[in-house]
Every structure is written in structure tokens, then in C-alpha cells.
Amino acid sequence: MAASLQLSFKPFKPSLQQAKSVSNTAPNFSRVRCSAVAPSRSYTVTLLPGDGIGPEVISVAKNTLQLVASLEGIEFKFKEMPVGGSALDLTGVPLPEETLSAAKDSDAVLLGAIGGYKWDNNEKHLKPETGLLQLRAGLKVFANLRPATVLPQLVDASTLKKEVADGVDLMVVRELTGGIYFGKPRGFSTNENGEEIGFNTEVYATHEIDRIARVAFETAKKRRGKLCSVDKANVLEASMLWRKRVTELASKYPDVELSHMYVDNAAMQLVRNPKQFDTIVTNNIFGDILSDEASMITGSIGMLPSASLGESGPGLFEPIHGSAPDIAGQDKANPLATVLSAAMLLKYGLGEEKAAQRIEAAVLDTLDRGYRTGDIYSAGLKLVGCKEMGEEVLKSIDSNVAAAL
Ligand SMILES: NC(=O)C1=CN([C@@H]2O[C@H](COP(=O)(O)OP(=O)(O)OC[C@H]3O[C@@H](n4cnc5c(N)ncnc54)[C@H](O)[C@@H]3O)[C@@H](O)[C@H]2O)C=CC1
Numbered sequence: 001m002a003a004s005l006q007l008s009f010k011p012f013k014p015s016l017q018q019a020k021s022v023s024n025t026a027p028n029f030s031r032v033r034c035s036a037v038a039p040s041r042s043y044t045v046t047l048l049p050g051d052g053i054g055p056e057v058i059s060v061a062k063n064t065l066q067l068v069a070s071l072e073g074i075e076f077k078f079k080e081m082p083v084g085g086s087a088l089d090l091t092g093v094p095l096p097e098e099t100l101s102a103a104k105d106s107d108a109v110l111l112g113a114i115g116g117y118k119w120d121n122n123e124k125h126l127k128p129e130t131g132l133l134q135l136r137a138g139l140k141v142f143a144n145l146r147p148a149t150v151l152p153q154l155v156d157a158s159t160l161k162k163e164v165a166d167g168v169d170l171m172v173v174r175e176l177t178g179g180i181y182f183g184k185p186r187g188f189s190t191n192e193n194g195e196e197i198g199f200n201t202e203v204y205a206t207h208e209i210d211r212i213a214r215v216a217f218e219t220a221k222k223r224r225g226k227l228c229s230v231d232k233a234n235v236l237e238a239s240m241l242w243r244k245r246v247t248e249l250a251s252k253y254p255d256v257e258l259s260h261m262y263v264d265n266a267a268m269q270l271v272r273n274p275k276q277f278d279t280i281v282t283n284n285i286f287g288d289i290l291s292d293e294a295s296m297i298t299g300s301i302g303m304l305p306s307a308s309l310g311e312s313g314p315g316l317f318e319p320i321h322g323s324a325p326d327i328a329g330q331d332k333a334n335p336l337a338t339v340l341s342a343a344m345l346l347k348y349g350l351g352e353e354k355a356a357q358r359i360e361a362a363v364l365d366t367l368d369r370g371y372r373t374g375d376i377y378s379a380g381l382k383l384v385g386c387k388e389m390g391e392e393v394l395k396s397i398d399s400n401v402a403a404a405l
């Protein structure tokens with residue numbers, strides 16, 4: 001194997017609840033029948049395909065999970081539920097109560113993506129994005145881990161020069177349930193001139209800063225021991241408090257080297273010299289933006305997975321990309337970000353490290369064999385669609401099994 005994905009840290013509170021419910025969708029991959037292991041662990045996974053390319057990439061990730069489950073003696077009970085625009089169309093709300101309770105009752109949740117042109121002009125409470133925010137808040141998953149690793153196979157897919165991109169391996173720890181996406185007051189009003197205004201509030205309480213900072217220090221400790229806290233403390237009060245609390249907490253982590261950076265500089269440094277970063281901790285909106293930027297260092301936003309974890313309860317696992325309406329329904333989406341999110345689900349959500357490694361190894365093997373979706377394609381390689389990429393990942397899982405026999 002050419003490289004490891006190095007998503008190497010442990011969940012701080014893995015969810016290992018007993019599986020609770022619903023239909024058994026046992027794996028049915030005849031070509032691995034000889035290697036299949038009788039299930040000894042059972043998990044309920046709520047699948048939320050969502051909108052746009054969401055269902056396409058979730059279908060690939062589900063097949064991948066089923067195949068590794070059959071090899072690892074795992075039984076998955078999948079429950080598919082609506083969220084986002086598809087839930088709006090079906091039920092009138094972007095996060096039906098049934099979806100949230102299924103998610104809460106499961107061992108882990110895997111989401112595709114939400115959103116689309118059709119719902120762009122909906123009122124705020126009827127937007128697909130509101131459903132996603134409600135889901136994250138409902139599951140209390142405040143810590144969003146977004147690894148960005150440049151795989152050797154994809155150095156040429158990066159928009160940065162090879163020497164800048166090669167070897168980049170960073171982790172964005174994004175606060176996910178606070179800040180300006182949730183802060184009040186927010187809304188629309190009129191100012192003293194009778195002019196229409198829209199407003200939002202960036203607000204953080206100390207406990208919200210402390211808990212995400214602790215996750216970030218722990219993450220950095222298990223990586224290369226460097227933590228960069230990104231804020232806008234030269235302007236924003238919420239950032240001033242953020243910087244103060246992170247600095248105070250640093251004394252508890254003497255083996256972690258803490259630095260601070262303003263977000264505008266961080267955006268620049270990410271493309272100037274991304275290798276200077278190990279772990280980045282930042283607020284909800286800056287983490288959202290910087291992780292999309294970091295994705296292009298690695299070749300494509302279609303490559304980056306994420307894990308969102310709370311103090312307890314199921315984790316939420318999703319690619320960092322959106323519903324990509326421009327390519328939806330065309331079999332063009334790169335499913336690897338979701339497949340790697342499924343690997344994070346196994347590792348950080350369920351503690352099934354070996355099964356996760358099978359997926360990570362298969363992704364690298366598929367890339368080694370030259371398969372590329374359009375977003376990471378370079379001349380001379382094999383251009384495939386979403387479904388075929390998924391099939392190739394399954395073949396790689398199979399052949400790794402064969403190699404191990
Ligand atoms: N977590 C979520 O569900 C998110 C949802 N959204 C929603 O998605 C919709 C579209 O938002 P955009 O700003 O266009 O962001 P986007 O991430 O959906 O797409 C940005 C660009 O990246 C490409 N892209 C994204 N994922 C890809 C993949 N797997 N393979 C190949 N190319 C891929 C798209 O084709 C597009 O050109 C909006 O409604 C937005 O609110 C956006 C971000 C996150």
C-alpha cells in the first residue's frame with residue numbers, strides 16, 4: 001500500500017449502544033461468500049441520503065459498509081430516512097421528527113448532502129440547510145473533524161504546485177453547534193432609515209469554547225502536537241473570548257504547541273504553505289470555509305470526509321461537500337468522500353478499526369489502479385462515474401481479502 005490515510009486519533013467518546021431496531025439488510029455479495037464471517041456485532045445505522053448527489057454517494061457507501069461488514073462479522077441494520085429538500089417535499093419540514101428520533105436511536109448516522117435550487121428561496125425554517133443544522137443540534141455533535149490529507153496518488157490533482165501540496169496532512173476541528181449559524185438575535189428588520197436589514201449573531205459561551213478546544217488539544221496530542229487556533233480576535237468579541245479560553249486551556253496540554261492566527265491570514269497561509277498546519281481549531285463558519293479551501297489542496301472536495309461527535313450518543317458522518325446540484329443525477333459525483341466518511345463512522349463511531357482500515361486501504365488501492373471520477377481526473381487515467389468508482393472500491397476490498405488469504 002502506497003500510503004496510509006493517517007486519520008489516526010481515537011474517538012473521545014465512541015458510541016457503542018446496543019443496536020435497537022428495524023429491518024435486517026444482510027449483505028449479499030456472492031463473490032465474497034467464502035470469506036464472509038458470521039455476524040457477531042450488530043449496529044443500527046441511520047442513512048440520510050438527502051438531496052442532489054446525496055443518494056448517489058450514499059448508495060455507494062452503503063454497499064461498501066455491507067461488504068466490509070460481511071468480512072468482519074458485523075451486521076448492519078440500515079434505516080433510511082428523509083432529510084433536507086426531499087423531506088420538505090415529502091413531509092413539509094426539512095427534519096421530520098421521525099428522522100431525528102431514528103438518528104438519535106441509532107449507533108451512527110451517515111448523511112449524503114442536502115440542498116438544491118428548488119428550495120433556495122424558501123423561508124429560513126423551510127430550507128434544507130435548516131434541517132441539517134437542526135440535526136446537528138439535535139444530536140449535540142459539537143465537534144466536527146475534517147481531515148485533509150494529500151494522497152500521493154492525487155498530488156497531481158491538487159491545484160497547488162506539487163512541492164506545496166505533497167505531504168499535506170492536516171485536521172480541521174470545527175465547532176459545529178454554535179456561533180453565527182445558531183446565534184440569536186437573527187432575522188430581517190428595517191433600520192432607522194426604513195431600509196431592509198438582515199442580521200445574525202456570532203456568539204460563543206465559555207463552555208462551548210472549552211469543550212471544542214479540549215477536543216482539539218487531544219486531537220493535536222495524538223497527531224504531531226501542533227495546534228493552531230484560528231479566529232478574528234482583532235475585531236470580534238466572540239473571537240476575543242475564544243482566544244482567551246483556548247490560551248488558558250493550553251497550560252493543561254504542555255506537550256501541544258499552541259499558536260493563534262487570524263482567519264484572513266489562515267486562508268492565505270493554507271495556499272501559501274499548508275504543510276505548516278497540523279491541527280486547526282476554529283469556529284463554525286470559519287471551519288466551514290477553511291475546510292472547503294483545504295479540500296482543494298487534496299485535489300477535490302469530493303475526497304474529504306468528516307465526523308461530527310458529541311459527548312455521548314451517535315456520531316454524524318458526512319462528506320464535507322454539498323448536494324452539487326450542477327452534477328446531480330448524472331453519475332458524475334465522486335463517492336470517495338462519503339466512502340471515507342463511512343470509514344470514519346466505523347472507526348470513530350463504532351470502534352470498528354479493522355473494518356475502517358479495509359475501506360481506507362481499498363480507496364488507496366482503487367486510486368493506485370488508476371480509477372478517477374471527473375473531479376480528480378488527469379490524462380492517461382481511467383475516467384469513471386460514481387457507480388463504477390463504487391464498484392472498483394468493492395473489487396479492491398475483495399482483492400485485499402484475496403491477498404490476505
Ligand atoms: N453538508 C451539506 O449537506 C451541505 C450542503 N450544501 C448545499 O449544497 C448545495 C450546493 O452548494 P454548493 O455551494 O454548490 O457546494 P457543493 O459542495 O455542493 O458543490 C461545489 C462544487 O463542488 C462540486 N462537487 C461537490 N461535491 C462533489 C463530489 N462529490 N464530486 C464531484 N464534484 C463535487 C460541485 O459539482 C460544485 O461544482 C446548496 O444547496 C448548499 O446549501 C453545501 C455544503 C454542505
Ligand SMILES: CC(C)CC(=O)C(=O)O
Nearest residue numbers: 129130132133288320321
Ligand atoms: C449547508 C450548511 C448548513 C453547512 C455547510 O456548508 C457545511 O457544513 O459544510
Ligand SMILES: [Mg+2]
Nearest residue numbers: 288289292320
Ligand atoms: Mg460547507
